[in-house]
Amino acid sequence: MSVLFDVRNLVFRYPKSKEDILKGISFTVETGQIFGLLGPSGAGKSTTQKILIKILNNYQGEIFYRGKDLRTYDKSFYEDIGVGFEMPVHFNKLTARENMKYFASFYQRHLDCVALMEKLNLADAIDMEVGQFSKGMKVRLNFVRAMLNNPRVLFLDEPTAGIDPANARIIKDLILDFKKRGGTVFITTHLMSDVEQLCDEVIFMTDGMVGKKAAPRDLKIQYGNRLVTVEYYDDAGLRRQQFDLKDLGHNRNFLDIISRYDIETIHSGETSLEEIFIIVTGANNE
Numbered sequence: 485m486s487v488l489f490d491v492r493n494l495v496f497r498y499p500k501s502k503e504d505i506l507k508g509i510s511f512t513v514e515t516g517q518i519f520g521l522l523g524p525s526g527a528g529k530s531t532t533q534k535i536l537i538k539i540l541n542n543y544q545g546e547i548f549y550r551g552k553d554l555r556t557y558d559k560s561f562y563e564d565i566g567v568g569f570e571m572p573v574h575f576n577k578l579t580a581r582e583n584m585k586y587f588a589s590f591y592q593r594h595l596d597c598v599a600l601m602e603k604l605n606l607a608d609a610i611d612m613e614v615g616q617f618s619k620g621m622k623v624r625l626n627f628v629r630a631m632l633n634n635p636r637v638l639f640l641d642e643p644t645a646g647i648d649p650a651n652a653r654i655i656k657d658l659i660l661d662f663k664k665r666g667g668t669v670f671i672t673t674h675l676m677s678d679v680e681q682l683c684d685e686v687i688f689m690t691d692g693m694v695g696k697k698a699a700p701r702d703l704k705i706q707y708g709n710r711l712v713t714v715e716y717y718d719d720a721g722l723r724r725q726q727f728d729l730k731d732l733g734h735n736r737n738f739l740d741i742i743s744r745y746d747i748e749t750i751h752s753g754e755t756s757l758e759e760i761f762i763i764v765t766g767a768n769n770e
């Protein structure tokens with residue numbers, strides 16, 4: 485895999501902020517992966533996304549996009565990227581179709597927005613004023629807006645926040661389709677179920693600093709207590725016993741139990757991503 489974004493020692497503060505919001509972060513995003521930026525509220529995730537999409541420019545450090553300094557790219561950079569902002573922004577007096585037509589007019593490449601709206605269960609709302617949309621409808625339309633220039637890289641800031649599980653599933657499937665077609669995704673989310681279903685690698689951000697990049701599965705192994713819990717029946721009734729996953733195949737007691745008794749359940753003890761989030765970020769106030 486090649487490196488798509490290479491972020492080195494990124495430091496940023498807003499004109500009005502008293503201290504640095506990003507405190508020298510470094511990470512890479514590989515081409516063709518779904519990369520998750522996770523962290524508690526106020527950590528600096530949306531700020532990082534805004535810098536990567538060239539909305540905020542006054543930063544220190546270096547960002548390379550496809551091997552070239554991001555600062556050297558002109559407007560053609562916007563042809564490459566699709567952005568789903570944290571707060572959906574549309575013209576309320578215009579219909580969904582008119583909104584999409586307007587935003588599409590900025591780009592050379594286009595995607596069939598009507599087909600995408602239909603996939604997102606917005607078929608009946610295409611000619612409705614966006615001001616009459618529910619919150620979840622606006623979030624879905626925001627996703628269409630991110631895709632409308634058929635981008636190479638998709639930036640999604642909490643793409644499933646505030647929508648129902650069925651529509652969230654549709655969005656996640658569309659994100660996975662996008663990846664299958666070779667696209668790269670930079671996603672920010674608080675929903676660990678999204679991370680589990682989508683992300684190849686994640687990085688945790690706390691107070692403007694980041695940890696090491698890791699695959700969700702590896703994090704679970706690293707933080708998991710790696711125990712196996714067996715529930716089984718013996719003459720006295722239901723019993724429950726825990727074993728270390730390590731060398732389980734040679735654990736006589738375990739082997740004895742599974743060969744002699746009726747097993748009710750066996751579970752491996754894995755720490756959930758929610759627990760890992762709290763451990764890593766110390767975010768008890770989330």
Ligand SMILES: Nc1ncnc2c1ncn2[C@@H]1O[C@H](COP(=O)(O)OP(=O)(O)OP(=O)(O)O)[C@@H](O)[C@H]1O
Pocket residue numbers: 498499500501505523524525526527528529530531532570
């Ligand atoms: N325009 C601004 N001017 C000054 N400070 C800002 C501005 N926008 C954001 N901040 C501050 O920067 C910090 C990081 O904000 P950011 O929006 O990047 O957080 P986040 O990680 O995306 O949080 P959330 O999960 O709540 O979306 C916060 O302390 C916030 O108050």
Ligand SMILES: [Mg+2]
Pocket residue numbers: 529530531570641
């Ligand atoms: Mg944010």
